[in-house]
Amino acid sequence: MVMRKKLRLRIVSAKASARRDTTAESLTLNLCCSEHDEAHPLCLSSELLLLGFFLFLSRMRRHPVSVVTDSACDPVKITNNNSSMRHSILFLLLLSLYSCSAKAPSGPWDNYNLAPAQRSILPQSVYETGGDVVGAVKVLQGGQVTLSGDAWVVLDFGKEVGGIVSFHFGSVATSAALSMSYTESPYFVSRNNSDSSKGGNGEDGVWSVQPQPSSFYTVPSVRQRGGFRYLTLSISSGQLSLYNLTLYSTWSPHFSDLRGYSGYFHSSDDLLNRIWYSGAYTVQLCSVPGQTGRPWPPPAQGDNWKYDGDLGTDGPVLVDAPKRDRTAWLGDLGISLATAVYTTGDLVSSRNAIDSVFDRQQDNGMFNYCGPPWNLGPSSDTYHMWALVAYAAQYNYEGDLEWAKKSWKKYVKGLEMVIQRIDDTGLFLVVNTNDWMRPNTRGHHLGANVLFYRALRSGATMATDIGDSALATRWNDIATSVRSKVNEKLWVEESGMYKDSDVSDVLPQDGNSLAVIFDVATFAQKRSISAYLRSRWNIYGALNPECPGKMSPFITGFEVMAHYSAGHGKYAQDLIKLHWGYLLTAGWSTRSTFVEGILEDGTPNYSPFDFLSQSHGWSTGPTPALSQWALGLQMEKAGKMWQWLPTGDVQTLEGGLEMATGNFSVQISRQDAMTMTAQLTVPLNTSGSVGLVGLYDVITVDGQSPQTSFVDGRTVFNLTEGGVYSIKTRRHVDSCAESVYPVTFSLRSDDDVTLSAFHPLVLSSPSCLYYLTVQLDGNVVVYNEQRKAVWQNGGKKGGVTVKMSVYGDVVEEDVNGERVWDNGSAYKGVGPFALQLGDTAELSVVDNRGQVIWTNS
Known part of the structure; x- marks a missing residue:
C-alpha cells in the first residue's frame, strides 16, 4: 500500500x-x-x-x-x-504544460529516447553482489533484499541517471549500518568509495545511513547524486532488509514529461540515431534546479559531496554536467544550447545560465570564467567571448527582444571592452589565457579573434533589432576589419590552415573549426581546412595539437560542423560515427551519455579518471549538427527566417523541431547517389532559402523549376512563403558529391569546355581526390583534398585558361588567346582527345582508340 x-x-x-x-x-x-x-x-x-x-x-x-x-x-x-x-521552480511548472503541448509526433525515433516515462525509476539489473545477499533481483520490481554480515549489492540503472534515492527499511539488526556509494563508470564500482566529484579536499566517500526498523528513508536533497549509473548498498556486520527502492530524477525540473521532446531525428543509420538521442539525454541531465550547484570551495576533508550551491536563480540552469561541476560555463553553451534547442526545446535553462553570468559582470566589462557559486573571475578572454556569443545565440533561437534589451548595456560594455584592446595589428590581444582546457592561448590568438568576429556580427544583428543602426554599422565595419586581419596574419597558405597565433605555429583544431563555422574563412579555405583536419584522425577520433595528447569531444563537435559547412558531409558523418560511436560503446562509459574528454589513445584519463564527467553537455555536438546539416534545418530570428542545407549521403532521414513561429520538419530519401526526394514543412509567415551541395540537372519544387544560382559549392534558391514543399533533385552526372566547385571528369577536344582562372569549373579525378585548376598566377596545378599541390606546369606566364585542342595537346592561353604553354602531345594520336585525371594524381591524354598518348607521370 x-x-x-x-x-x-x-x-x-x-x-x-x-x-x-x-x-x-x-x-x-x-x-x-x-x-x-x-x-x-x-x-x-x-x-x-x-x-x-x-x-x-x-x-x-x-x-x-x-x-x-x-x-x-x-x-x-x-x-x-x-x-x-521569474525564476521560481514552481512557476516554471506552468511552462511544463507548454512543453507537453509541444511534443514531437510519435514515430520509430521514440525507441531511441533514453528519458524515463516517470521521474521515479527502478534499477534495471543487479551488476554484482558479495557476501550473504538474499533477494537482490527482487529490488528491480520494488521487492525486498536482505544483506547479512559483510555483504553488498551493486544496482545498475542501465544508463546515466541522477537524483534522490528513497526506500523502506524492513527488519534491522542493531549493529547494521548502511553505506551508499555511486559511480558513473563501472570501473569505479566500490563499496568503500564513490567516484570523485568534490574537486578537492579528499574523496567523496560513501553516504552512511543509520537504519531504523520499519521506517522510510530518503537521501537528503543536499546529498543527492547528480550523475551515476551504479549504486552500491553495503553493510559490514549485522543484518538489514530494505524494499521499494526508487530514484527520483531531479534534473530538468520544469518538465512534466521528460520524454516530451519538441525535436526529433531518425535515419536509416542506427548508430546516428543512437548518438543523436544520447546527446539529447546528456543535455537534459545538465538542466538542474537552481539551488543544487556544487559548492566552491569544496566540502572539507572527511565530508561527502554536497549540492547546495546557489546557481544564481531558483529556476533550472543549464550547467556543464550533472555530477560535476554543476556550474554554468558559457563556453560549453556553444554546443549545449543548440542541443537543447533541437531536442527538448528548453530555452529556460540556457537563459538562466546566461543571466547568472551577465548579472555578475565586472566593472571593467569582463564576464567571469563561469557562473555562481564558483564565480572564478575574469580569467578567460575566450570564455568572455563565448558569453557574448551565447547571449546572441539565445536571442536568435528565442526571439525575445525584451530579454535581449534587459542586459543589452552589459553586452555593449563587454564587447566595447574587447574593441578597446585591438592593437596596431588590427587584432585583439589575449591577456586572460584560460580556455576549455588547452594551454597557451597567448598573443593574437586565432580562436579568440574568431569569437570576437562572431560577437561583432551577432551584436550588430541585435543592435539593428533594438534600433541602434549606427552601432550595428560600426560593429559590422570592425568585424570586416578583424576578418581581414585574421586572414592576413594567421593564414598559412602552404598548409591550407590558420596558425594558432602570431606567437605559435601550431595548426589548431579549435580555431580552424570555428573559423569555418563562423565564416571567417572563405569557402575555398573552408574546404582546405576540412581536408586537413580529416587527415589528422586516428582510430578514436580527431587530434588537436593545441592540447597535445588529449581528444576533446567539445572541440571535435565544432570540427563536425566545420566539415558540414565546407560541404564535406561524408567527413562529418564518418567522424560522428568514429568518435562518438566509440564514446557510446566503450567499456568504461555509461553507454548512454557522452564523456567530457579522452586521451588520443582512447583511454578516459582526460582528467583524473574517477573525477571525469561521464555526462558533459559540451560533448553533444553531433546532435545539433545532424539536425542542422544532415536534416538541413537551420534557424534564424526564432524561425522567422531559415535555411535548408541538407548535407551528406544518409539514405533516409526524418526529423524536425519547434520554434516560436511553429513546427519545422523534413523527410529525405536518396534513391541513389544522384537523386533525392524530400518533403519540407515550414511554418506560415516565414521565409527561407535552400542550398544543395553540387550541380543539378533537375530541381523541382512542387513540380516547378525554381530560379537557382551557384554559391560556394551549393545550388541555391529561395522559398518566400511557409508551407509544405515537395522537392525532387537529380545531381549533374559530372558532379563530384560535395565538391568545392562544379567539376568535369574529362576535358575533351570535341566539347567547348575550358578551365579558367576566372570561373569555378575544375577537372576532377573519378573519386574526387584530386583537382586540376588554373591559378591566377598562371600555374596549372593538381591539388589534393588537403589543397596541397602535387603537380604543376611551372607556368606563371599570364595563362588564364586551359583546353584540350583538336590536335591532341593540352594548351594554356592568356587573356588574349595566345598560347603560353602546351604539353607537347600534339599529332601523336587519333582524335578526338580527352584529358583525364586519375585517383593517383596522374594526368593523361587519351585518344579516340583509348591509347594514352601523354602522361605527367
Whole structure:
C-alpha cells in the first residue's frame, strides 16, 4: 500500500506600502505527497501544477511570494522573494504544460529516447553482489533484499541517471549500518568509495545511513547524486532488509514529461540515431534546479559531496554536467544550447545560465570564467567571448527582444571592452589565457579573434533589432576589419590552415573549426581546412595539437560542423560515427551519455579518471549538427527566417523541431547517389532559402523549376512563403558529391569546355581526390583534398585558361588567346582527345582508340 503524508503549503503574498510595512495575504493548499511513488519527493504532480497556477496569479499581482512547508516530505527548499517570480521552480511548472503541448509526433525515433516515462525509476539489473545477499533481483520490481554480515549489492540503472534515492527499511539488526556509494563508470564500482566529484579536499566517500526498523528513508536533497549509473548498498556486520527502492530524477525540473521532446531525428543509420538521442539525454541531465550547484570551495576533508550551491536563480540552469561541476560555463553553451534547442526545446535553462553570468559582470566589462557559486573571475578572454556569443545565440533561437534589451548595456560594455584592446595589428590581444582546457592561448590568438568576429556580427544583428543602426554599422565595419586581419596574419597558405597565433605555429583544431563555422574563412579555405583536419584522425577520433595528447569531444563537435559547412558531409558523418560511436560503446562509459574528454589513445584519463564527467553537455555536438546539416534545418530570428542545407549521403532521414513561429520538419530519401526526394514543412509567415551541395540537372519544387544560382559549392534558391514543399533533385552526372566547385571528369577536344582562372569549373579525378585548376598566377596545378599541390606546369606566364585542342595537346592561353604553354602531345594520336585525371594524381591524354598518348607521370 502506498503511504502518503499531508503536505500543507502556505503561499504568502506581501505587498509593501509607502512606509515599507507589509500586509500579508495568504492562500493555503493541501496536497498529498507520496512517500515512494512518482510524485515523491518533490511532489511534482498535477496538484503542484495547480500550485504553480496560484504562484502565477501572485506574480500577476506583482507581490513577492514565498513557499513554506510544514512537512519534511519535500527535501528541496523552494523560496523566492523576487517580485517578478521569474525564476521560481514552481512557476516554471506552468511552462511544463507548454512543453507537453509541444511534443514531437510519435514515430520509430521514440525507441531511441533514453528519458524515463516517470521521474521515479527502478534499477534495471543487479551488476554484482558479495557476501550473504538474499533477494537482490527482487529490488528491480520494488521487492525486498536482505544483506547479512559483510555483504553488498551493486544496482545498475542501465544508463546515466541522477537524483534522490528513497526506500523502506524492513527488519534491522542493531549493529547494521548502511553505506551508499555511486559511480558513473563501472570501473569505479566500490563499496568503500564513490567516484570523485568534490574537486578537492579528499574523496567523496560513501553516504552512511543509520537504519531504523520499519521506517522510510530518503537521501537528503543536499546529498543527492547528480550523475551515476551504479549504486552500491553495503553493510559490514549485522543484518538489514530494505524494499521499494526508487530514484527520483531531479534534473530538468520544469518538465512534466521528460520524454516530451519538441525535436526529433531518425535515419536509416542506427548508430546516428543512437548518438543523436544520447546527446539529447546528456543535455537534459545538465538542466538542474537552481539551488543544487556544487559548492566552491569544496566540502572539507572527511565530508561527502554536497549540492547546495546557489546557481544564481531558483529556476533550472543549464550547467556543464550533472555530477560535476554543476556550474554554468558559457563556453560549453556553444554546443549545449543548440542541443537543447533541437531536442527538448528548453530555452529556460540556457537563459538562466546566461543571466547568472551577465548579472555578475565586472566593472571593467569582463564576464567571469563561469557562473555562481564558483564565480572564478575574469580569467578567460575566450570564455568572455563565448558569453557574448551565447547571449546572441539565445536571442536568435528565442526571439525575445525584451530579454535581449534587459542586459543589452552589459553586452555593449563587454564587447566595447574587447574593441578597446585591438592593437596596431588590427587584432585583439589575449591577456586572460584560460580556455576549455588547452594551454597557451597567448598573443593574437586565432580562436579568440574568431569569437570576437562572431560577437561583432551577432551584436550588430541585435543592435539593428533594438534600433541602434549606427552601432550595428560600426560593429559590422570592425568585424570586416578583424576578418581581414585574421586572414592576413594567421593564414598559412602552404598548409591550407590558420596558425594558432602570431606567437605559435601550431595548426589548431579549435580555431580552424570555428573559423569555418563562423565564416571567417572563405569557402575555398573552408574546404582546405576540412581536408586537413580529416587527415589528422586516428582510430578514436580527431587530434588537436593545441592540447597535445588529449581528444576533446567539445572541440571535435565544432570540427563536425566545420566539415558540414565546407560541404564535406561524408567527413562529418564518418567522424560522428568514429568518435562518438566509440564514446557510446566503450567499456568504461555509461553507454548512454557522452564523456567530457579522452586521451588520443582512447583511454578516459582526460582528467583524473574517477573525477571525469561521464555526462558533459559540451560533448553533444553531433546532435545539433545532424539536425542542422544532415536534416538541413537551420534557424534564424526564432524561425522567422531559415535555411535548408541538407548535407551528406544518409539514405533516409526524418526529423524536425519547434520554434516560436511553429513546427519545422523534413523527410529525405536518396534513391541513389544522384537523386533525392524530400518533403519540407515550414511554418506560415516565414521565409527561407535552400542550398544543395553540387550541380543539378533537375530541381523541382512542387513540380516547378525554381530560379537557382551557384554559391560556394551549393545550388541555391529561395522559398518566400511557409508551407509544405515537395522537392525532387537529380545531381549533374559530372558532379563530384560535395565538391568545392562544379567539376568535369574529362576535358575533351570535341566539347567547348575550358578551365579558367576566372570561373569555378575544375577537372576532377573519378573519386574526387584530386583537382586540376588554373591559378591566377598562371600555374596549372593538381591539388589534393588537403589543397596541397602535387603537380604543376611551372607556368606563371599570364595563362588564364586551359583546353584540350583538336590536335591532341593540352594548351594554356592568356587573356588574349595566345598560347603560353602546351604539353607537347600534339599529332601523336587519333582524335578526338580527352584529358583525364586519375585517383593517383596522374594526368593523361587519351585518344579516340583509348591509347594514352601523354602522361605527367
